[in-house]
Amino acid sequence: MSPTSKPPPHVRTVEVRRGQVTEPMSRDAFRERFFARFYDPAFRQEDEALARLEAIAWDAYWHGRKAPLTAKAGAGFADPDYDLSVEWRAASERIKAAEAKQRDPASRSRVLIVNASSRNDYTCPSEMSKSFRLAKIAQQALERRAYEVDFLDLSHLTSDRDLHIHPCKGCVSTAMPLCHWPCSCYPNHSLGLVNDWMNEIYERFAACHGVLFVTPVYWYQVASPLKLLMDRLVCADGGNPDPTSTHGKDPEAAKQLELAGWDYPKHLAGRAYGVVVHGDVAGIESTRRALSDWLDWMGLIESGPKSRLDRFIGYYEPYATSHEALDRDEDMQREVANVAEALANCVEQVRGGRKEPDTELDAPRAK
Numbered sequence: 001m002s003p004t005s006k007p008p009p010h011v012r013t014v015e016v017r018r019g020q021v022t023e024p025m026s027r028d029a030f031r032e033r034f035f036a037r038f039y040d041p042a043f044r045q046e047d048e049a050l051a052r053l054e055a056i057a058w059d060a061y062w063h064g065r066k067a068p069l070t071a072k073a074g075a076g077f078a079d080p081d082y083d084l085s086v087e088w089r090a091a092s093e094r095i096k097a098a099e100a101k102q103r104d105p106a107s108r109s110r111v112l113i114v115n116a117s118s119r120n121d122y123t124c125p126s127e128m129s130k131s132f133r134l135a136k137i138a139q140q141a142l143e144r145r146a147y148e149v150d151f152l153d154l155s156h157l158t159s160d161r162d163l164h165i166h167p168c169k170g171c172v173s174t175a176m177p178l179c180h181w182p183c184s185c186y187p188n189h190s191l192g193l194v195n196d197w198m199n200e201i202y203e204r205f206a207a208c209h210g211v212l213f214v215t216p217v218y219w220y221q222v223a224s225p226l227k228l229l230m231d232r233l234v235c236a237d238g239g240n241p242d243p244t245s246t247h248g249k250d251p252e253a254a255k256q257l258e259l260a261g262w263d264y265p266k267h268l269a270g271r272a273y274g275v276v277v278h279g280d281v282a283g284i285e286s287t288r289r290a291l292s293d294w295l296d297w298m299g300l301i302e303s304g305p306k307s308r309l310d311r312f313i314g315y316y317e318p319y320a321t322s323h324e325a326l327d328r329d330e331d332m333q334r335e336v337a338n339v340a341e342a343l344a345n346c347v348e349q350v351r352g353g354r355k356e357p358d359t360e361l362d363a364p365r366a367k
Contacts, residue, residue, distance in 0.1 A: 014255045016174070030058055057192065066188045073244045082244035091182045091199035092241070098207035109347050110148040111340075112208040113139055116215035116226035120155040129155065130313060130326050131223075134276055134336050135214040141340035147347075150204055154225035162195045168231035171254075172238070176262050176367075177246050178254035181239030183232060198232045205236070210272035210347040211300070212340060217279035217287050230294060237298045238264035238367070264366045269299025272350055274307040274343035276336055280322065284310035301356060303346035306338045 025033075034054045043050065060068070067085035074080050101107050117129035132153065139149050156163055166186050172179040186196035205211065215222045222230070240246065246254040273295045277288040288310040292302065302308065311332050314325030326332070 012259065014252070014259065016251045016255070024062065027058065030061060034058075060190045061192075063190070065190045068189055077244040078242050079244035079247065082247065084244060085184065087187060087199075088180075088182070088184050088243065091202065094199075094203045095182055095206045098203045102207050102209060105351070108146075108148045109210075109344070109351065110150060110208045111142050111210045111212060111343060111347065112150045112152060112204055113142075114211065114213045114215075114226070114229070115151070115153045115155065116213060116223045116229075118155055118158050118223055118225055120153070120159055123159040127323075129216070130278065130322060131214045131216050133323075133326065134278065134333075135212075137333055137336045138212055138214065138274075138276070138340040141337040142344060145341075145344050147344060150208060152201065152204060154223070154229065157197070157225050157228075163197055164193075164195050165198055165201075165225065165228040165232060166193050166196050167228065168234060171249070172234050174251045175254035175258040176238050176264060177240040177257040178249060178251060179235045179239045180243045180246075181235045181241045181265075181267050183235045183239075184243050184249070198229075201229065201232075202236070205233070205268055205271075208271060209351060210274070210303070210343050212274040212276070212343055213291060214276040214336075215278075215287070215291070217277065217283040220283035220286060222277075222287055222291065233268075233298070236267040238262070239267065241265070241267075266299035270350065271300050272303050272343055272346035273300045274303050274339045275309065276339055277310040278313050278332075279310075280312060280314060280319070281316055284312065301346060301350060303342045306335075307342035307346065309335050309339050311335065 031054060034057060035050065038046075038050055067087065069086045070083035071086055071089070072080065073082045073084040077084070102110070113135050115129070115132050115135040117131035119125045119127065119129035120132070121127050132155070135151065135153075139151060142149050154165075157165060168183075169185050171185065182199055182202045186198065187194040213226070215226050218224060221227065240254075240257075245257060275288055275291045275295075277284050277291065279287075288308060292308055296302065311329075313329060313332070314322045317325055
């Protein structure tokens, strides 16, 4: 539906609420923030070149060139004539290829392990994280069973230059169809929001048969890199695989599409999961429950009681000796290996045809 056409009679007119941030930043503020990236005096010899680049960047910002390279969507889309981002199309095609391989019964079983800690020894902590060590224990257990393991280390967000998981913008709360699968909010070249990791991560989730999360507790919650990933995975739970149906980010069109009836497709449903949460004094149980509830909601399949682990490492002991505390806790190390084994068992059962008891039950209030 175009923004100017009348809604069908069974769909009511809705209001898009505006008035929060309505003005672009000033020219002076843009210039100041642009040059802040080149604070090092070594850049001063290129000030004239930087000034020219800043003018180009300002023009892209002012004219909103979010996706500067587009091509007509073509057949198979709701609006074949829509100018679709070539970057979004490439990401979507990679995800579809990963999904096709994942569904192939002849493909090797694949588990994605997510190390969620921010810590690694290339940046400020100068020491590896305990989550990394635990995740490697899980990896070894899976590889002993000849599983293909994809190791996703989210600590690279803190140590790799200009690698990002940009925040979710909450498009889903305007209307579910406005949240595209994969996310079309990024890259946004007009705002300089580039080098977003999620298109690669979506593909890696689509390719796996099971996923295992290992996270520390940061202030009674998951580690911040994992929370960024969780929020950006909202598009996998009900997201719209056709941005042309909403003419990109047209909120009126998206609201009407949702109210006309939306099926909330669960793009990652049916994959098995396991969870390992560790802390030092508090928060492990609530964090483990929150992760499990999130994954259940997304349609992933829990792998049994031994696949959901929360443990303290060095309870109320000094941080400085926490790795030594983990060395001593051989029982926890075996429990983490059990999480991986339980996950592998679940993957085999699902690939063998296992169905969940509530598979045939319709959700009366899908969302």
